[in-house]
Structure formats: structure tokens, C-alpha cells
Amino acid sequence: MKINDLILKRFKDKFIIFDGAMGTMLQRSGLKVGELPETLNITNPDIIRTIHKQYIDAGADVVIANTFGANELKYSSSKYSIEEVITAGVKIAKEAAGDKLVALDISSIGQMLEPTGSLSFEAAYNLFKKQVVIGEKAGADLILIETMSDLYETKAAVLAAKENSDLPVFCTMTFQDNGRTLMGTDPKTMVFVLEGLGVDALGVNCSLGPKELMPIVEEILKYASIPVMVQPNAGLPRYDGKNTVYDIAPKEFAEYVKLMAEKGVRILGGCCGTNPDFIKKMCEELNDIKPLKTEEKNFTAASSSTEVVFLGERVTIVGERINPTGKSKYKEELREKKVDFIQAQAVKQKEEGAHILELNVGLPEIDEKEMMIKAIKAMQKVVQLPITIDSPNEEALEAGARVYNGKPIINSVNGKEEIMKKVFPIVKKYGACVIGLTIDEDGIPNTAEGRFKIAENIVNAAKEYGIHKKDIIIDCLTLTASAQQKEALETIKAVKMVKEKLGVKTVLGVSNISFGLPRRDILNRTFLTMALYAGLDLPIMNSADEGMKEAITAFEVLSNMDKEGKDYVENYGAKSQGKKEIAKTSDKSIEQVKDLKQIIVDGIEKDAISSTEVLLQTKEPLEIVNSYIIPALDYVGEQYEEKEIFLPQLIQSAETVKKSFEVIKKKITESGEENIAKGKIILATVKGDIHDIGKNIVKVLLENYGYEVIDLGKDVPIERVVNTVKEYNIKLVGLSALMTTTVVNMKKTIEALRKNNLDCKVFVGGAVLNEEYAEMIGADFYAKDARESVRIAEDIFHN
Structure with missing residues (x-):
């Protein structure tokens, strides 16, 4: 049954109503602390059926x-296989549903994906694939991928569903009160990526109560061209000393949900804290209104996992330098499978003001597919700008698009029939934007009309593959003025024709115009200005060329893109003229100090090693830690708190510090000095809880601030925490819990530490906790995030 059948036939003129929380109902039914909820499908099916x-x-x-958590990793130590658990779960739901529909439920694996964690994209894909195959075979009517906080993991799940099943796919992510997921994805990024991947409905679940979710829902509706789904919690949770309770009643919940429906949400249900009373009241509220028609939105956008660039709203600079043409150093690194040049240029072009980065790894003597994958992973470690994947090799294009975390631009297709047949399916499958070159079997036409004709053919052919013209960017091809002077103006004319008659975005490699001529900067800048006036949206250019950037800034004022000239004044007004330049120095060690700080901020692991080695020639290890590493981490932490960067970048900087620490610790060992650790801290996910993503993030940060972390892992018995505190005379313990059912064990662990009169402080954290919870269960501190855990440690060990 396809989504069109579901909505246009069965649910014509009515909302699709999903159920409410399963976990809440299971807790009421006596689910034991730490018991895997899905095993009840086998051990007590009557509870689930009821x-x-x-x-x-x-x-x-x-x-x-x-079947929410039924994946092979979580069930690796269970006596029941996921085949048994999922099959039983779907069959019970089918028996109870009658003529209603059953959704196979899939959620997060419970481990972080590379590069933030250790789980590979394909490993995640295979775990999800197994769930999908079992669920479809068992008779599920659709697939619900829900409560996802990592866009990359979500992509793996969606691809597993789309490639191994014909069932409709609904997908929802969970957002924090800052409007982003744990890994930094905002609602519009989610929309563009998931729509591109071909899900049938998307939205938000869990997260917050319906009132608090409203701004997130409104943003999703602003950008979504497919049905939007919302399953809020029953308000905000609190701990009453025995159980987790939520702060709104069914009537208030239903009233807010009705407001969402009136704004355009089509698919509605409940999450944590909701029960059948909530769903009944919601149905009553929705009974007298009809769903709004979902309208096609016309945004052209590319994105990373945290940053969207809208094409056409402003001039979008594409950094051109990660391309082997004319770069012997880069070619040599590609042959050696190195990514140092790629990472350095990615960071540099971002700092220079590029909005999108071109990536080309094409050399005939290398495995381009393998290198493309490696290069994309390397770039996404250090920058969060969208990437243009540039290759004539369709295998390299697909490999790059598959591992890319976001919505990429694929460069390129052209007017040749065989090329379109190879590339357009890749563009469609991965939801990318695509650059179309105005060249075909007869070459590049000399006239603007000839190039326009090819562009028109590309747009029409793309439509046959289901690719909307909003995702097409046409390159009318810049030819060299030294060799083909007449064609320079034909390129400008072609851009104008494509823009006006086809209504698609345009791109040009600007610097090509000046090859072989002196003072290339003059020609480049003038050609750029002419092209912008004709309708150029994306100049591929040297992002360090101040003259070209000044031309863009001026053009945006004169074309009314820069409203009230605010950016122009900021760049060239009195304040900007008064900015101090960084003082130059001949002191090599000082230069390296600055480099090390910036290396940590940028997250370039390899450079951290060489920079630290240079510093150690003139500085003591503790001086490097306290004067350079810690200030850099503090700066990154401040950027994180100000939402300038997000969790992946925070972790990447911490991982970079690890490389520096390895060098420092080696030096200390060789010299026989004492360990530099500031103090020992225990971290543990409490008994019954098998989630340790949050704990692992905290561990990385604390270690990089110089603390020795004793990680007891997950599902840790209370007595083990107590005994370890005694054995090592621990002053600070960090406890984590993700599930509401295990908060009680967090409380019992704290009580056991107090009962044994141990002189230690306890901080707690986790998705189900807040400051009120922490106080009620007897914790000394509440860590709302990993950064806060560092502050707590500093207070304990340095005050």
C-alpha cells in the first residue's frame, strides 16, 4: 500500500491518527526496570495486544x-532474537488492529556513527536493513522511523527502508528546546534531506510538549512539500519521587494538537506520557476540521547536517580550490591517499567566506570511488558547509552521495543521453541538487541559443526521473577569453536566457575566463559582475580574491539582496576599518601556539601532533595544557553554547586534543614526571539502562580537560559504583540514564553512596532528567550537557 493510496483514498479529507506512547502504558502494566520492552511480545503478548x-x-x-528498540546490537545478549521479537510484535499489532494499519517501529541503534562515534554508516545501514526485512515479512503496512537525533543515522535507516522494502516510510526526529537535535540538525535541514531521500511523510516526535513544539512544527511546515507528522509528549516531564509524570492533561494536549492541524499538520499522534485518553480527546478535537492540502514549496537548497544554504537568495560562493587541476601537491596526496590538503583547504575557504565547497578527487591512476568516500568523511570532520561532489565517474558520485551527511550538489550531468541515464538516478535516489553542463554529443555550442537548448533538454529529462527543476543548477560554461573571445558574451547571454525562460539556478566557473592572460583578477572580477547581472547564482571562484568578494558585496546592495545595505556597512563601515590586525612575530614558538589553538578549534587531528611536538621543544607539558589546550577547548565550548557550532564539532575538537595529549603524555613518560591528570571521575549508565551515548560524550570532554575517567560502562550494578568509589577514593561520580524507567536506579545508586558515608559528589544527566529531577533524587549537580560536566568538575577539583 503506497502513501498515495493511504492519503488520497483511505484518508481523503481526514487526518491520519497514530496511537500514543507504548512505554508509558507498559510502565503502568508493570514493566520491570531494565527489562527490554520488546521481549514482552513473546513473554506477555496479552499486555501488548490490550x-x-x-x-x-x-x-x-x-x-x-x-519494536522500537529491537535491533541486533541491543539484543546481542538477549535470549530472544530480533527475528522473534519483531515478528511477534508486528503479528500482535495486526491481530489487534483489525482493519486499521500497523507501523513497524524503528528507532536509534544506541551508538554514535562515525566520525563522532565508532559505528560505520554501512554497519548502521545493515542493522536497519535487517529490521526492515523482518518487519515487512511479518506483515507491517508501513515503516515508522522515529525519535532520531542524528541525521546521518536517520539517512542510513531511510535508505535501508527504501532499498529493501516497498512500504511507505514515515520519519520523525526529536528536537531539543534550542530547536535542534542532539547532533545539531535544525528542522529545515531535516526537511530538505529527508524529502530528498524520498520519505512519504516527515516531522517531529517526542522532544517536548505540544506547546513547546509549536515553533519547530511551524518551521517544518514552512519548508515541507510532503505530509507533516507530529507526535508530541504529554507536556514536560517531572519526577514525583516514584514515577515520571507529565504536566498537561488530555484536553489541553488535544487543543494544541488541533492548532497544529489547522496550520497544516496532516498526521498526528502522541509520544511519552500520552495514553488512550489523549488520543480519544485528540480525535474529538479534530472531528470538525479538515486537513489542509500540502503545497509544493519552491526552495533550492543544499546542506550539511547542520547548515542550509538557500541558493538564489544571495550570491552563493563555491570554493574552487579542492581540485587537482594544476596542484601538484594535492595530486601527490591523492596518490598517497592522504586528506591533509583537503582538510586544510576546506577550513581555509570557509574562513575566507565560501558558502559551499567543491570537492574533486579525480586522478586516472587512483581509485576515485574509495578516495571520494575518504575525502567527504575528512571534510565533514572539519567544516559544516555543504559540498559539491564533482566527478565524471558515476560510481564515485554515488559513493560520495551515499556517505554524505546532508543534501549535496552533484556536479555534474550534461546533455548526453548516456550521461543523464547514469547520473539522474543517483540524483533522485539521494535527493541531491544537480549541476547540468550545456554540452552534448556535439560539444559546447558557440551560441547562447545552442546552450539554452541543451539546458532545456536537461531540465525536461530530469523531470522524467522525478527531479524537480528547483533542484537543477545550469552551468552555461565559461570559455577562455584568450582563445574564444566571442564566446564570453555568449555565456553571459545564455545565463540570462536560462534564468528567465527556465527559472532554474545558474552556476559558472568564473576563473576560466582569464586563463592565459595577464592580470587575471581584472578579467575575473569584471566577468563576475557581468554574469551576476545576467542572473548568475553560484560563482565557482577563489574565495580568497578580495576584489571578487567586493564585487559581490556591492552587487548585493545594488540588486536589493542586501536589505538596507546592512552587510555592506558591516564590512566597510567605520567599525570594520578599526579592527586590529593580528600582530606578526618572528618567535616560532608563539606562531605555533596560535596554530595549535586554531588546529583544536578546526578539529584537524594530524596537525595537532606536529604542532604539539614543536611546542614541547620550548614549553613544559603542563604549560601547553593549561595555557593553550584548555583555552582552546574553552573557546570551542563557548561557541557550542552560543550555537555557533554543534555537538559533532565539539567532539571533533576534543578528539583533536586527544592527539595532542598523546604527544604530551609520551613526553612526560620519557622524562619520568608525574601524571598530569587533575583528578579521577567515575562515569556510569545506571542499572537497567543500556544507552551510553551521552555518557561517552561526557567522557571525551572530561578526558580532554585533563581528568582521568573511570568508565564503568552501561547497565552498571549499584554495588559496583559504590565499590569503585571506595577503591579509588573518588571525589566525583557522574550517572547517566536515558529511560524514565531507570531513573529510580539512579536514585538508589545515590542513596547507596550516601548510606556508605562516601565523601563524593554526584552529578546526573540524561534525556529524561532536568534540574528538578536531579534535586529530587538527591544529586549534587545536574549536567544539562557535556560542557556543563566540565564546569562541575572544575568546581569540585579546583575550589
Whole structure:
């Protein structure tokens, strides 16, 4: 059953109502602390069946099978296989649903993906693939991918569903109160990436209560061209000393949900804290309104996992330098499978003001597919700008698009039939934008009309593959004025024709115009200005060329892109003229100090090693740690708090510091000096809880601030925490819990530490906790994030 059948036939003129929380209902039914909820499909199916029936009776059109966490990693030590658990879960739901629909439920694996974590993209894909195959075979009607906080993991899940099943795919992510997911993705980025990947509906679940979710829902609706789904929590959670309770009643919940429906949300349900009463009241509120039609939005956008660039709203600079043409050093590194040049140029072009980075790794003597994958992973470690994947090799294009975390631009296709047949399916599958070159079997036409004709053919052919013209960018091809002077103006004319008659975005490699001529900067700048006036949206150019950037800044004022000339004044007004330049110095060690700080900020691991080695020639290890590494980490932390960077960048900087510490510790060992650790800290995910993503993030940061972390892992018995505190005379313990059912064990662990009169402080953290929870269970501190855990440690060990 396809989504069109679901919405246009079965659900014509009515909303699709999903059920509410399964976990909340299971807790009421006596789920034991730490018990895997999905095993009840086998050990006590009547409980699950009864819950489904209650939701059906309340008015749900779709019940979600009890398969939320049923993946091979979580069930590796269970006596039940995921085949048994998922099959039983879907079959129970089918029995209870009658003529209603059943969704196979898939959520996060529980481990972070590379580069932030250790789980590879393809390993995640394979875990999700197994769930999908089992669920479809068991009879699920659709696939729900939900409560996702990592866009990269979400992409793996969506591809696993799309490539191994014909079922409709609904996908929702969970957002924090700062409007972003744990890994930094905002709602519009989610929309562009998931729509591109071909999900049938998207939206938000869990996260917050309906009132607090409203701004996130409104942003999703602003950008989404497919049905939007929302499943809020029953308000905000609090701990009453025994259980987790939520702060709004069914009536208030339903009223907010009705507001969402009136704004355009088409698919509605409940998450944590909701029960059949919430769904029943919601159905009553929605009974007298009709769903709004989902309108096609016309945004052209490329993105990383955290940053969207809208094409056409302003002039978009594409950095051109990660291209082997004329770069012997880069070619040599490609042959040696190195990524140093790539990472350095990515960071440099970002600092110079590039909005998108071109990536080309093409050399005939290398494995381009392998190198493309390596290069994209390397770039995404150090910058969050969107990437243009540039290659004539369709295997390299697909490999790059697959591992890319965001919505890329594929460069390129052209008017040749065989090329379009190879490239357009890749563009469609991965939801990319695509650059179309105005060249075909007969070469590049001399006239603007000839190039326009090819562009028109590309747009029409793309439509046949289901690619909307908003995702097409046409390159009318810049020819060299020294050899083809007449064609320079034909390129400008072609840009104008494409822009006006086809209504698509345009791109040009600007610097090509001046090859072989002196003072190339003059020609480049003038040609750029002419092209911008004709309708150029994306100049591929040297982002360090101040003259060209000044031309763009001026053009944006004169074309009314820079409203009230605010950016122009900021760049060239009195304040900017008064900015101090960084003082130059001949002191090599001082230059390296600055380099090390910037290396940590940029997250370039390899450079951290060589820079630290140079510093150690003139500086003591502790001086490097306290004067250079810690200030750099503090700066990164401040950027994180100000939402200038997000968790992946925070972790990458911490991983870079690890490389520096390895060099420092080696030096200390050789000299026989004492360990530099500031103090020992225990970290543990409490008994019954098998999630340790948050704990692992905290561990990385604390270690990089110089603390020795004793990581007890997950599902840690209370007595083990107590005994370890005694053995090592620990002053600070960090406890983590992700599940509401395990908060009680967090409380018991704290009580056990107090009962044993141990002189230690305890901080707690996790998705289900807040400051009120922390106080009620007896914790000394609440760490809202990993950065806060560092502050707590500093207070304990240095005050």
C-alpha cells in the first residue's frame, strides 16, 4: 500500500491518527526496570495486544508495533532474537488492529556513527536493513522511523527502508528546546534531506510538549512539500519521587494538537506520557476540521547536517580550490591517499567566506570511488558547509552521495543521453541538487541559443526521473577569453536566457575566463559582475580574491539582496576599518601556539601532533595544557553554547586534543614526571539502562580537560559504583540514564553512596532528567550537557 493510496483514498479529507506512547502504558502494566520492552511480545503478548486495542478503541488509525528498540546490537545478549521479537510484535499489532494499519517501529541503534562515534554508516545501514526485512515479512503496512537525533543515522535507516522494502516510510526526529537535535540538525535541514531521500511523510516526535513544539512544527511546515507528522509528549516531564509524570492533561494536549492541524499538520499522534485518553480527546478535537492540502514549496537548497544554504537568495560562493587541476601537491596526496590538503583547504575557504565547497578527487591512476568516500568523511570532520561532489565517474558520485551527511550538489550531468541515464538516478535516489553542463554529443555550442537548448533538454529529462527543476543548477560554461573571445558574451547571454525562460539556478566557473592572460583578477572580477547581472547564482571562484568578494558585496546592495545595505556597512563601515590586525612575530614558538589553538578549534587531528611536538621543544607539558589546550577547548565550548557550532564539532575538537595529549603524555613518560591528570571521575549508565551515548560524550570532554575517567560502562550494578568509589577514593561520580524507567536506579545508586558515608559528589544527566529531577533524587549537580560536566568538575577539583 503506497502513501498515495493511504492519503488520497483511505484518508481523503481526514487526518491520519497514530496511537500514543507504548512505554508509558507498559510502565503502568508493570514493566520491570531494565527489562527490554520488546521481549514482552513473546513473554506477555496479552499486555501488548490490550494496549493496541485500547488505542484502536480511542480512535487511532495506525498502531505502532512494539519494536522500537529491537535491533541486533541491543539484543546481542538477549535470549530472544530480533527475528522473534519483531515478528511477534508486528503479528500482535495486526491481530489487534483489525482493519486499521500497523507501523513497524524503528528507532536509534544506541551508538554514535562515525566520525563522532565508532559505528560505520554501512554497519548502521545493515542493522536497519535487517529490521526492515523482518518487519515487512511479518506483515507491517508501513515503516515508522522515529525519535532520531542524528541525521546521518536517520539517512542510513531511510535508505535501508527504501532499498529493501516497498512500504511507505514515515520519519520523525526529536528536537531539543534550542530547536535542534542532539547532533545539531535544525528542522529545515531535516526537511530538505529527508524529502530528498524520498520519505512519504516527515516531522517531529517526542522532544517536548505540544506547546513547546509549536515553533519547530511551524518551521517544518514552512519548508515541507510532503505530509507533516507530529507526535508530541504529554507536556514536560517531572519526577514525583516514584514515577515520571507529565504536566498537561488530555484536553489541553488535544487543543494544541488541533492548532497544529489547522496550520497544516496532516498526521498526528502522541509520544511519552500520552495514553488512550489523549488520543480519544485528540480525535474529538479534530472531528470538525479538515486537513489542509500540502503545497509544493519552491526552495533550492543544499546542506550539511547542520547548515542550509538557500541558493538564489544571495550570491552563493563555491570554493574552487579542492581540485587537482594544476596542484601538484594535492595530486601527490591523492596518490598517497592522504586528506591533509583537503582538510586544510576546506577550513581555509570557509574562513575566507565560501558558502559551499567543491570537492574533486579525480586522478586516472587512483581509485576515485574509495578516495571520494575518504575525502567527504575528512571534510565533514572539519567544516559544516555543504559540498559539491564533482566527478565524471558515476560510481564515485554515488559513493560520495551515499556517505554524505546532508543534501549535496552533484556536479555534474550534461546533455548526453548516456550521461543523464547514469547520473539522474543517483540524483533522485539521494535527493541531491544537480549541476547540468550545456554540452552534448556535439560539444559546447558557440551560441547562447545552442546552450539554452541543451539546458532545456536537461531540465525536461530530469523531470522524467522525478527531479524537480528547483533542484537543477545550469552551468552555461565559461570559455577562455584568450582563445574564444566571442564566446564570453555568449555565456553571459545564455545565463540570462536560462534564468528567465527556465527559472532554474545558474552556476559558472568564473576563473576560466582569464586563463592565459595577464592580470587575471581584472578579467575575473569584471566577468563576475557581468554574469551576476545576467542572473548568475553560484560563482565557482577563489574565495580568497578580495576584489571578487567586493564585487559581490556591492552587487548585493545594488540588486536589493542586501536589505538596507546592512552587510555592506558591516564590512566597510567605520567599525570594520578599526579592527586590529593580528600582530606578526618572528618567535616560532608563539606562531605555533596560535596554530595549535586554531588546529583544536578546526578539529584537524594530524596537525595537532606536529604542532604539539614543536611546542614541547620550548614549553613544559603542563604549560601547553593549561595555557593553550584548555583555552582552546574553552573557546570551542563557548561557541557550542552560543550555537555557533554543534555537538559533532565539539567532539571533533576534543578528539583533536586527544592527539595532542598523546604527544604530551609520551613526553612526560620519557622524562619520568608525574601524571598530569587533575583528578579521577567515575562515569556510569545506571542499572537497567543500556544507552551510553551521552555518557561517552561526557567522557571525551572530561578526558580532554585533563581528568582521568573511570568508565564503568552501561547497565552498571549499584554495588559496583559504590565499590569503585571506595577503591579509588573518588571525589566525583557522574550517572547517566536515558529511560524514565531507570531513573529510580539512579536514585538508589545515590542513596547507596550516601548510606556508605562516601565523601563524593554526584552529578546526573540524561534525556529524561532536568534540574528538578536531579534535586529530587538527591544529586549534587545536574549536567544539562557535556560542557556543563566540565564546569562541575572544575568546581569540585579546583575550589
